[in-house]
Amino acid sequence: MLAFLLRRVMQAAAVLAVVGLIAFSMFRFAGDPVNQIVGPDTPASERAEIRRSLGLDDPVLVQFARYAGDVVRGRLGISYQFRQPVSQLLAERMPATLELAFCATVFALVVGVLMGVYCALRRESWLAGLFQAVSLIGISLPTFLIGILLIYLFSVTLGWLPSYGRGDTVRLGWWTTGFLTWSGLKALILPSITLGLFQMTLIMRLVRAEMLEVLRTDYIRFARARGLSTRAVNLRHALKNTLVPVITIAGLQLGSVIAFSIITETVFQWPGMGLLFVQAVQNVDIPIMSAYLLLVALIFVTINLVVDILYTVVDPRLRLSSARTA
Amino acid sequence: MSRSTLKILARGVAAGAVATVALAALPAQAANVFRFAFQGDLKSLDPYSLKESFTEGMQQAAYESLVTLDKNLKFAPGLAESWETPEPTRWRFHLRKNVKFHDGTPFTADDVIFSAQRVRASGSNFTTNVPADADFVKVDDYTVDMVLKKPNPIAIAQFPTWLIMSKAWAEKNGAAQPTPPNATSPSYATLHENGTGPFVVAEHQPGVKTVFKKFDGYWGKVESNLDEAVLTTIANPATRVAALLSGEVDWIDPVPLQDQSRVNASGTAIVMAGPELRTIFLGMDQDRDELKDSSVKGKNPFKDIKVREAFYLAIDEDTIAKRVMRGQAVPSALMIAPSLYDRGAEFKRPATDLKKAKELMAEAGYPDGFALTMDCPNDRYVNDEAICQAVVSMLARINVKVNLNAQPKAKYFAKVLAPAYDTSFYLLGWTPSSLDSHNILYEIVGCRKPGDKSGRGSWNLAGYCDPKIDAIADKVEAETNKSKRDALIKDGFDVLNADWSYIPLHQQALAWGVSKKVHLTQRADNLLLLYWVSKDPQ
Numbered sequence: 001m002l003a004f005l006l007r008r009v010m011q012a013a014a015v016l017a018v019v020g021l022i023a024f025s026m027f028r029f030a031g032d033p034v035n036q037i038v039g040p041d042t043p044a045s046e047r048a049e050i051r052r053s054l055g056l057d058d059p060v061l062v063q064f065a066r067y068a069g070d071v072v073r074g075r076l077g078i079s080y081q082f083r084q085p086v087s088q089l090l091a092e093r094m095p096a097t098l099e100l101a102f103c104a105t106v107f108a109l110v111v112g113v114l115m116g117v118y119c120a121l122r123r124e125s126w127l128a129g130l131f132q133a134v135s136l137i138g139i140s141l142p143t144f145l146i147g148i149l150l151i152y153l154f155s156v157t158l159g160w161l162p163s164y165g166r167g168d169t170v171r172l173g174w175w176t177t178g179f180l181t182w183s184g185l186k187a188l189i190l191p192s193i194t195l196g197l198f199q200m201t202l203i204m205r206l207v208r209a210e211m212l213e214v215l216r217t218d219y220i221r222f223a224r225a226r227g228l229s230t231r232a233v234n235l236r237h238a239l240k241n242t243l244v245p246v247i248t249i250a251g252l253q254l255g256s257v258i259a260f261s262i263i264t265e266t267v268f269q270w271p272g273m274g275l276l277f278v279q280a281v282q283n284v285d286i287p288i289m290s291a292y293l294l295l296v297a298l299i300f301v302t303i304n305l306v307v308d309i310l311y312t313v314v315d316p317r318l319r320l321s322s323a324r325t326a
Numbered sequence: 327m328s329r330s331t332l333k334i335l336a337r338g339v340a341a342g343a344v345a346t347v348a349l350a351a352l353p354a355q356a357a358n359v360f361r362f363a364f365q366g367d368l369k370s371l372d373p374y375s376l377k378e379s380f381t382e383g384m385q386q387a388a389y390e391s392l393v394t395l396d397k398n399l400k401f402a403p404g405l406a407e408s409w410e411t412p413e414p415t416r417w418r419f420h421l422r423k424n425v426k427f428h429d430g431t432p433f434t435a436d437d438v439i440f441s442a443q444r445v446r447a448s449g450s451n452f453t454t455n456v457p458a459d460a461d462f463v464k465v466d467d468y469t470v471d472m473v474l475k476k477p478n479p480i481a482i483a484q485f486p487t488w489l490i491m492s493k494a495w496a497e498k499n500g501a502a503q504p505t506p507p508n509a510t511s512p513s514y515a516t517l518h519e520n521g522t523g524p525f526v527v528a529e530h531q532p533g534v535k536t537v538f539k540k541f542d543g544y545w546g547k548v549e550s551n552l553d554e555a556v557l558t559t560i561a562n563p564a565t566r567v568a569a570l571l572s573g574e575v576d577w578i579d580p581v582p583l584q585d586q587s588r589v590n591a592s593g594t595a596i597v598m599a600g601p602e603l604r605t606i607f608l609g610m611d612q613d614r615d616e617l618k619d620s621s622v623k624g625k626n627p628f629k630d631i632k633v634r635e636a637f638y639l640a641i642d643e644d645t646i647a648k649r650v651m652r653g654q655a656v657p658s659a660l661m662i663a664p665s666l667y668d669r670g671a672e673f674k675r676p677a678t679d680l681k682k683a684k685e686l687m688a689e690a691g692y693p694d695g696f697a698l699t700m701d702c703p704n705d706r707y708v709n710d711e712a713i714c715q716a717v718v719s720m721l722a723r724i725n726v727k728v729n730l731n732a733q734p735k736a737k738y739f740a741k742v743l744a745p746a747y748d749t750s751f752y753l754l755g756w757t758p759s760s761l762d763s764h765n766i767l768y769e770i771v772g773c774r775k776p777g778d779k780s781g782r783g784s785w786n787l788a789g790y791c792d793p794k795i796d797a798i799a800d801k802v803e804a805e806t807n808k809s810k811r812d813a814l815i816k817d818g819f820d821v822l823n824a825d826w827s828y829i830p831l832h833q834q835a836l837a838w839g840v841s842k843k844v845h846l847t848q849r850a851d852n853l854l855l856l857y858w859v860s861k862d863p864q
Contacts, residue, residue, distance in 0.1 A: 031736025035743065038451060043781050044744035053506075081369050082532045083505050083516045092531065148564050155572040163568040164363075164560050165535075269560045271534040279367065279533060279561065282705070284736045 012301040019297040024064040033284040077287035097272030104196030112200040116207025138201035147194040147267035164269040195264040210242040357553040362577035363560040367533040372515040373489035374450040374504045383853035389489035389521030414477035421468040440493035449506030455484040479806040483760040495520040576841040598838045604757040608829040613789025617750040619699040634826035636686040642678040654835035695725025701752040703738040763815040767799035
């Protein structure tokens with residue numbers, strides 16, 4: 001087990017290093033940061049001096065080595081545009097992204113499972129047809145369009161929900177939360193739906209398919225033959241067995257919900273890490289861009305690692321085979 | 327979940343509930359709060375860190391300058407009650423008494439002298455605001471002399487954006503120098519302010535929100551009736567418009583062209599439009615002996631004045647203003663906005679003349695045209711890429727095949743600016759930072775020489791050069807008589823137009839979306855100044 005874990009951690013470190021190198025070699029195509037830092041009056045000689053002092057004239061590999069050395073020592077650098085430590089900026093923005101990702105995932109799971117179960121049990125009803133149609137929209141419409149449509153319906157036309165931002169937040173230590181204020185909760189609704197819609201669709205279709213599969217199996221028929229109530233058969237026996245793959249998918253999707261919240265955050269001006277990243281790209285703020293990409297890679301790698309470990313815990317066959325080969 | 331975790335959670339929720347109650351209790355005072363959203367961030371509170379009009383406007387809520395600009399862009403007394411020039415090289419400023427910084431310390435001559443050093447120190451973005459050769463001498467606590475090496479009639483032209491900082495505060499907080507871009511530690515002045523202005527920055531989260539509160543110890547009377555102003559960044563144009571229409575914010579900038587009629591039709595908000603000071607123009611490389619990426623080899627067609635004239639005459643600016651800009655642009659005959667030059671109205675833009683343009687091309691030896699690449703930003707000016715596309719199709723009518731290379735500003739400027747000047751044909755916008763024609767004659771069309779550190783021609787990406795212009799610019803700089811000076815400037819612009827040196831297109835329109843509850847002043851330099859903003863109380 002320990003050897004397996006060590007091997008996995010080393011693989012994860014290698015993935016991070018590769019992500020960092022690829023990101024760095026791509027930054028030179030993003031443009032020149034110096035023109036975003038200085039005003040139009042700055043003479044060319046001063047621009048050249050700034051470029052040199054930021055180390056932007058060095059070869060990519062040298063820049064990368066310097067950056068990697070700093071990261072290993074825990075230094076993520078100073079943002080070019082804000083002149084603030086990147087670690088501090090990311091820490092300030094992280095609660096917003098994580099709360100949004102959490103709400104979106106909860107929304108996707110709850111609504112997705114409910115709709116999926118309903119569609120499987122009442123396949124012929126008109127409501128199931130409607131759910132299927134909605135799920136098609138969720139898969140085919142791009143996120144930013146859904147976000148804008150929701151804003152126009154619920155903010156501009158009806159005036160019920162805010163169109164941007166997090167509302168009032170409450171500070172608990174270094175964490176800021178929107179869960180404890182009325183405006184913070186209202187502000188979470190539209191972005192969570194926008195971000196979670198795709199996952200919801202995915203989960204709904206998965207639950208429906210799995211459920212239909214399970215309902216055809218022998219043990220369900222035996223359960224019926226034993227005279228159990230329909231409710232107990234459907235919810236206790238069928239649904240439970242449906243959920244195993246659903247949980248796996250939802251866990252794996254959590255990483256992409258966090259990473260792809262970029263678009264939702266841009267549409268709703270949600271002050272999270274994704275928005276910070278988009279603004280950094282426009283201004284070629286290399287310290288923020290590299291730190292964000294590393295962080296996202298770290299999240300994916302960690303989630304995969306945890307899932308791998310959980311598999312070996314849950315499924316003894318994996319443990320045995322790894323023990324045999326090790 | 328263990329019991330202790332539950333306890334911690336419960337405590338957290340309780341603390342949060344208390345905080346919520348506290349928050350909910352505040353607005354009961356019915357403070358007059360102005361909420362406003364801009365497309366970009368207020369990146370730094372340090373008044374010498376970024377020369378960009380929105381940032382300057384925000385900083386002027388908290389900081390003040392010696393000389394300020396009134397609603398018509400004319401000089402007005404700020405922290406200096408009055409000033410005079412006892413000799414051409416000596417400017418004397420009489421400072422206002424009883425002015426306090428936000429931390430309560432009094433404002434004196436020492437702060438002016440300190441600020442004059444700091445603004446010209448390395449890392450400052452405003453080094454040109456105060457003449458480099460100026461010496462600041464303290465006469466007494468409330469009188470300062472600026473001593474120049476040679477007479478300069480526009481020495482204080484950029485004083486309105488040179489904001490005065492407190493010497494004691496900056497030194498105490500280790501912010502005596504501006505933060506350089508390559509700093510390895512954050513600067514105190516980036517996140518905190520201590521000015522003398524009518525508003526205090528109560529909260530500043532860079533890129534998220536900034537809260538301004540009325541400064542009770544302000545020395546003067548303020549036109550604004552606001553208690554508080556909250557700035558939020560909303561980068562997405564559709565969201566920004568939605569926030570205005572739903573009443574969540576009272577002011578947005580900019581309103582996208584396609585949404586302006588909808589805002590006006592909303593009944594709750596209007597678009598305040600007016601010509602901006604920035605001039606959008608096209609430049610043609612007249613420096614290289616052979617254009618980059620052109621079908622013409624061995625020579626540069628733009629060195630032929632007939633080709634330049636043909637390009638000018640083929641581009642139908644009226645159509646660009648009407649169609650591409652949806653009427654939100656004023657065609658320009660000059661490289662400077664007419665409001666910045668009193669004799670600007672004497673210039674007329676030559677009318678589009680396709681027939682003549684074709685003849686000129688034939689005379690120049692290009693009856694079948696030629697091909698070249700055009701560089702264009704796509705996220706810098708209003709509809710910049712669409713303007714370039716229109717130009718491409720208009721030039722196709724005189725058989726010039728233009729390959730459009732439209733890129734984000736970060737890439738565009740890296741390509742076309744010094745040292746590479748890697749462009750044959752490009753679109754650029756320019757506002758003279760001194761609001762004066764000399765800046766155009768010097769920086770945009772002055773001769774650019776390799777290794778020249780003076781800044782002359784630093785934005786002359788086309789490499790156009792006429793020594794007559796340089797001679798005129800030098801005379802303009804030293805001439806103190808206004809009518810003589812204006813005549814000199816006219817000579818300069820006449821040379822420029824006779825050379826068909828550049829193709830000025832238009833001044834784009836400002837477009838603020840403003841709630842009908844709000845009353846404010848819109849100045850052509852596009853600065854939102856909170857001290858002129860009022861809002862009807864609820």
